[in-house]
Amino acid sequence: MAQLHVSDVAKTYGATTAVDHVSFSAAPGRILGLLGPNGAGKTSTIRMITHITRPDSGSVTYDGRPVGPWSQQRMGYLPEERGLYKRLKVKEQLVYLGTLKGLPRREASEKADYWLDRFDASDWGSMKTEELSKGMQQKIQFIATLLHDPSLLIFDEPFSGLDPINADLLRDIILDLRKDDRTILFASHRMEQVEQLCDDICLMARGEIVLRGALRDVKRQFGRNTVVVEFDGNDAFVDALVDADIVRVNTRTAHRAELTLTGNAPARRVLDAALSGVDELYRFERVEPPLSEIFVETVGEAEARRMQEQAVAAA
Amino acid sequence: MYKIWLILRSEFWRRVRSTTFIVATLLAPLLLIALMFAPALLGELGEESSEHTVAVVDHTGTLLDRLQDASGEASRLTFVAANPPTDSLRAAVLAGEYDGFVVLPTSLLTDDNETVTYYSTESSLGGPARLESRLEDAVRDAVLAAREVPDTIQALMEREVNVSPQVLSEEGEAGSGIILTFIGFGMAFLIYFAVFIYGQFVMQGVIQEKSNRVVEVVVSSVRPFELLMGKVLGVGAMGLTQMIVWVALAGAGMTFAGTLLALFVTPADLGVPTDASAQELMAAAGITMPSIPFSLVVWFLLFFVGGYLLYASLFAAVGSAVEQQQDAQNLMYPVFIPLVVPLMFVTFVVESPDSMLSLVLSLVPFFSPIIMPLRMTAAAVPVWQTLLAFGLLVGGFVFTIWVAARIYRIGIFMYGKTPSLTEVVKWATYR
Numbered sequence: 001m002a003q004l005h006v007s008d009v010a011k012t013y014g015a016t017t018a019v020d021h022v023s024f025s026a027a028p029g030r031i032l033g034l035l036g037p038n039g040a041g042k043t044s045t046i047r048m049i050t051h052i053t054r055p056d057s058g059s060v061t062y063d064g065r066p067v068g069p070w071s072q073q074r075m076g077y078l079p080e081e082r083g084l085y086k087r088l089k090v091k092e093q094l095v096y097l098g099t100l101k102g103l104p105r106r107e108a109s110e111k112a113d114y115w116l117d118r119f120d121a122s123d124w125g126s127m128k129t130e131e132l133s134k135g136m137q138q139k140i141q142f143i144a145t146l147l148h149d150p151s152l153l154i155f156d157e158p159f160s161g162l163d164p165i166n167a168d169l170l171r172d173i174i175l176d177l178r179k180d181d182r183t184i185l186f187a188s189h190r191m192e193q194v195e196q197l198c199d200d201i202c203l204m205a206r207g208e209i210v211l212r213g214a215l216r217d218v219k220r221q222f223g224r225n226t227v228v229v230e231f232d233g234n235d236a237f238v239d240a241l242v243d244a245d246i247v248r249v250n251t252r253t254a255h256r257a258e259l260t261l262t263g264n265a266p267a268r269r270v271l272d273a274a275l276s277g278v279d280e281l282y283r284f285e286r287v288e289p290p291l292s293e294i295f296v297e298t299v300g301e302a303e304a305r306r307m308q309e310q311a312v313a314a315a
Numbered sequence: 316m317y318k319i320w321l322i323l324r325s326e327f328w329r330r331v332r333s334t335t336f337i338v339a340t341l342l343a344p345l346l347l348i349a350l351m352f353a354p355a356l357l358g359e360l361g362e363e364s365s366e367h368t369v370a371v372v373d374h375t376g377t378l379l380d381r382l383q384d385a386s387g388e389a390s391r392l393t394f395v396a397a398n399p400p401t402d403s404l405r406a407a408v409l410a411g412e413y414d415g416f417v418v419l420p421t422s423l424l425t426d427d428n429e430t431v432t433y434y435s436t437e438s439s440l441g442g443p444a445r446l447e448s449r450l451e452d453a454v455r456d457a458v459l460a461a462r463e464v465p466d467t468i469q470a471l472m473e474r475e476v477n478v479s480p481q482v483l484s485e486e487g488e489a490g491s492g493i494i495l496t497f498i499g500f501g502m503a504f505l506i507y508f509a510v511f512i513y514g515q516f517v518m519q520g521v522i523q524e525k526s527n528r529v530v531e532v533v534v535s536s537v538r539p540f541e542l543l544m545g546k547v548l549g550v551g552a553m554g555l556t557q558m559i560v561w562v563a564l565a566g567a568g569m570t571f572a573g574t575l576l577a578l579f580v581t582p583a584d585l586g587v588p589t590d591a592s593a594q595e596l597m598a599a600a601g602i603t604m605p606s607i608p609f610s611l612v613v614w615f616l617l618f619f620v621g622g623y624l625l626y627a628s629l630f631a632a633v634g635s636a637v638e639q640q641q642d643a644q645n646l647m648y649p650v651f652i653p654l655v656v657p658l659m660f661v662t663f664v665v666e667s668p669d670s671m672l673s674l675v676l677s678l679v680p681f682f683s684p685i686i687m688p689l690r691m692t693a694a695a696v697p698v699w700q701t702l703l704a705f706g707l708l709v710g711g712f713v714f715t716i717w718v719a720a721r722i723y724r725i726g727i728f729m730y731g732k733t734p735s736l737t738e739v740v741k742w743a744t745y746r
């Protein structure tokens with residue numbers, strides 16, 4: 001089984017510590033979500049896994065050996081900042097990038113045809129890459145990542161800039177890839193995506209790992225301290241609860257509120273307040289916290305807000 | 316190594332098959348020839364327009380005849396007899412009847428300090444200068460004739476001696492001086508331009524890859540050093556192809572110059588029999604083709620390749636540090652200055668190729684690609700010096716490639732503010 005181990009890895013650039021003694025593992029057949037705000041050290045960590053840069057200390061091993069040119073050949077990497085040779089024709093581009101991954105020319109050409117077909121893009125082969133739309137270029141880049149049938153896949157913000165249809169297509173393919181026992185690493189600051197896709201998570205902030213484990217376990221660990229209320233009428237009771245320091249608001253609209261209970265506040269305080277304030281109550285439920293809440297509790301409000309702002313800016 | 320080859324091949328083909336490359340390769344020699352002949356052609360045209368008719372009021376009674384006798388020759392001056400008063404001549408010149416007029420006083424044949432004034436509507440210097448030399452001849456002939464100096468002596472005084480330069484070398488090859496030096500100049504500037512332009516290509520390629528962000532995909536498959544080398548060698552292979560095409564075209568041009576000449580000139584015009592060979596034709600036209608030693612061509616290509624590798628890797632390092640061409644200006648100086656310095660010494664090296672300074676300049680790796688081939692055309696350079704220069708050049712480009720690779724691997728991931736030169740140098744020291 002080809003495991004990826006990152007052991008006690010550190011990397012500094014000049015005076016800034018980008019990655020501060022980080023350790024985690026990724027197993028085949030599972031998707032590991034690497035979470036954290038921009039500047040948390042995700043991309044720096046990924047660059048060491050992809051052997052683009054070397055760690056100052058610590059080691060990265062894949063399948064029992066330190067990563068190197070050999071592992072680059074078995075690895076597909078989709079960087080956050082997408083890029084292709086604009087002047088090259090699509091097919092030529094794919095074959096070139098495939099041969100750089102060690103594929104023989106002919107095989108690269110066959111695989112390119114296969115994947116172009118699978119993405120309904122067979123007609124694009126002879127077009128120049130710059131003639132394609134942004135979404136089409138994303139697909140080509142994705143094909144380039146998969147062409148050489150890698151057993152370790154690393155996606156850095158794979159959904160950024162994708163329209164919903166292509167995002168769905170991409171998610172289906174990622175889930176397919178997991179079935180073939182590939183090790184998949186998925187970096188993102190979009191909590192809901194990570195929640196949908198990942199089996200394991202690894203939460204990074206300021207170059208350190210602040211939380212890691214199977215998504216299920218992590219959620220269980222944080223208990224059911226979240227309350228969802230759906231209602232009609234006056235929502236002033238929410239403000240009253242916040243003022244009384246009983247809850248914190250996660251999300252809030254005119255008819256729905258997702259609240260986190262602070263400390264050991266009983267959930268029925270919320271129910272009482274709601275019943276006395278609203279016209280009609282449709283739903284009251286205690287649920288597991290969403291990942292974004294877990295993140296807030298772990299790294300603190302300030303860091304979390306910073307991250308949310310970045311997410312909004314990116315969207 | 317295999318990865319470098321893959322990148323080299325891709326870079327090479329991408330460029331060589333483009334229409335721009337093909338057109339540039341074939342048109343550049345034509346453009347060069349046009350540039351070489353343009354001044355001569357323009358001169359010709361200028362001459363034609365300066366066909367002058369000069370009215371002469373001759374008080375000596377002998378000079379006009381002498382002037383008219385000689386005016387059939389290549390001079391473009393026609394002399395016409397005229398009578399005073401000068402007022403009417405002035406009017407005639409202004410009316411465009413003549414281009415100008417002169418009055419030749421009798422004292423011109425006796426008084427050495429006598430001067431003549433040429434009146435015309437234009438202030439060109441060429442006209443009076445030619446008139447002056449013609450008048451000098453006429454006056455001299457007239458004075459000599461008046462003193463009954465024998466014709467043989469007069470002929471002696473008109474004799475001219477032509478000096479044609481020949482260069483000796485250890486191998487006993489005798490180049491044909493001027494033309495070979497000319498070729499030396501040509502080679503020096505060609506290497507300068509080629510290194511500069513191909514270096515810019517490399518830099519542009521690096522900047523494009525970086526601003527396209529495609530570089531991150533590529534370096535997750537190959538080492539940054541392999542990408543750098545593949546690109547430098549790929550563009551270099553393109554440059555070498557272009558150079559070889561040009562050298563071949565130049566060689567063909569020289570070999571078939573006679574045949575080409577025959578297409579434009581009929582033998583009769585040159586006063587040789589109609590069945591004259593191409594060589595005879597060339598000789599008659601006064602064109603001598605230099606015999607360029609083959610070794611010189613080989614050294615030229617070797618120094619070009621060495622100089623290219625040395626500078627192109629530095630251009631790549633500069634490119635890796637910026638995101639746009641415009642931002643590269645400040646970082647370019649350290650690369651640009653050593654490339655320009657040898658150009659300032661080109662004339663000096665040609666004039667004293669064996670001086671200490673010329674020797675040193677031709678050995679320094681940053682200058683030798685331009686200076687050494689030039690020196691080799693100007694003097695017989697001992698083989699050990701050429702080999703030493705080339706050896707140092709190889710050491711030089713190994714060093715610059717090493718430094719460039721260290722800057723490059725950091726630079727390609729640096730986005731945002733354009734770094735200062737100090738920062739870029741510091742990158743080379745990173746672990």
